[in-house]
Amino acid sequence: MVILWMLIGLIAMLVLRVPVAIALLAPCLIYVVADPSATFEVAAQQTISGLNSFPLLAVPLFIMLGNVANVSGISDRLFNAATALIGTVxxxxxxxNVATSFGFAWMSGAAISDAAALGRVQVPAMIKRGYSDKFSVGITAASSLIAPILPPSIPAIIYAVTAGLSVGALFIAGIVPALLVVLALCIMVWxxxxxxxxxxxxxxxxxxxxxxxLGALPGLGAGIVVLGGILGGIFTPTEAAGIGVLYMFILAAAYRRMNTTNILYVLRTTLETSGAVLLIVGAASLFGWVLAREQAPQKAAELILSLTTNPIVFLILLNILLLIVGAVLEPTAAILILVPVLAPVATQYGLDPLHVASVIIFNLxxxxxxxxxxxxxxxxxxVTDLPVSKVIQGVVPFFVPMLAVLALITFFPFFTTWLPGVIAP
Structure with missing residues (x-):
């Protein structure tokens, strides 16, 4: 009953548009007050311990890397290079559009950064050349999802820290799904x-x-430095993030884009985004502690196992749940809330943790x-001055290729487990 009331309180506050961090903290504080055996000192320790993680330091660094890439004009260079190579097709x-998103994804790690940086360039260019505004914005939105799947994926870092997985292994697990998305979107374009x-x-x-x-090649070097360093065992994902930021700052300075205005913009946006993400991480750590204290993962496992013992049926139910949750909850918060409960349940079905992680991340x-x-x-x-209703209309057809890729990685674990098995980070 305690878990039920906490979930009801969380959902009610989310419906009322209360900030996610506050919606997570409020039920936990009420729980601490109501339970004599729980103290505010322990609650504070649990909140802070959720942030005391070396891999988590990669999150603000990769956010900064993406912001520097935004202001350095790399997105324009990638777009011009791709246009020069395949413009006659x-x-x-x-x-x-798809190729530029794929190239920019190696530096971004977040769909929002990709959409903001590339949408302002690609959508007007496509409309000017005779493409419909709906198709232009739809393909831009869909291709922006390559960034949080391909390394350096920020959702993958959050998931790895939450579930106790290797960040490098989860990075590698996202490469084949990202390539499947590229292929599916190219088929859609054709x-x-x-x-x-x-x-x-x-x-x-x-x-x-x-x-x-040639002008776009230095920008792609950031992805080579980050992923090559991780796969080569030269540095950890967190260290790779720091090296990537340094590389991108040097490149932006070489492009003469690192003026005072741009530097202040990078610092401000990185601080704002990182602060919001890490506040949610801290609040979710306390929420997870309460759920663990009340044995929520064990009870969830018992409930789901009583419904089915078939792992395929479990994966279908998992997809349905996550598609619903993803429509109403921001991905970082959803990962932090659901993974501590769902990951142990998936283990009961004998599913590979990297496979389950890829399915959850792609759904969200x-x-x-x-x-x-x-x-x-x-x-x-x-960024395009198109009404949200038109953006939604443009995106709807692209759910077909995205759901097709989701089905492939759900029912064929090979796509997510093969490459990590070949390349051990």
């Missing part, structure tokens, strides 16, 4: 534009073709495109 700007011969750009040859490509990323909370929808509406 039918529906070329659709493929360019299906949509296959009869539109007018959607080609004029061929670019010689110097005009290769100079944009789809939630970024789902009303009413889908943050990517509002970011794209802001």
């Amino acid at each position: 039918r529906g070329s700007l659709g493929y360019v 299906v949509t534009t296959r009869k539109r011969d007018d959607l080609r750009l004029e061929p670019v040859r010689g110097r005009e073709r290769w100079m944009p490509v 990323m789809i939630g970024l495109l789902t009303p009413p909370v889908g943050l990517v929808l509002f970011v794209l509406s802001s």
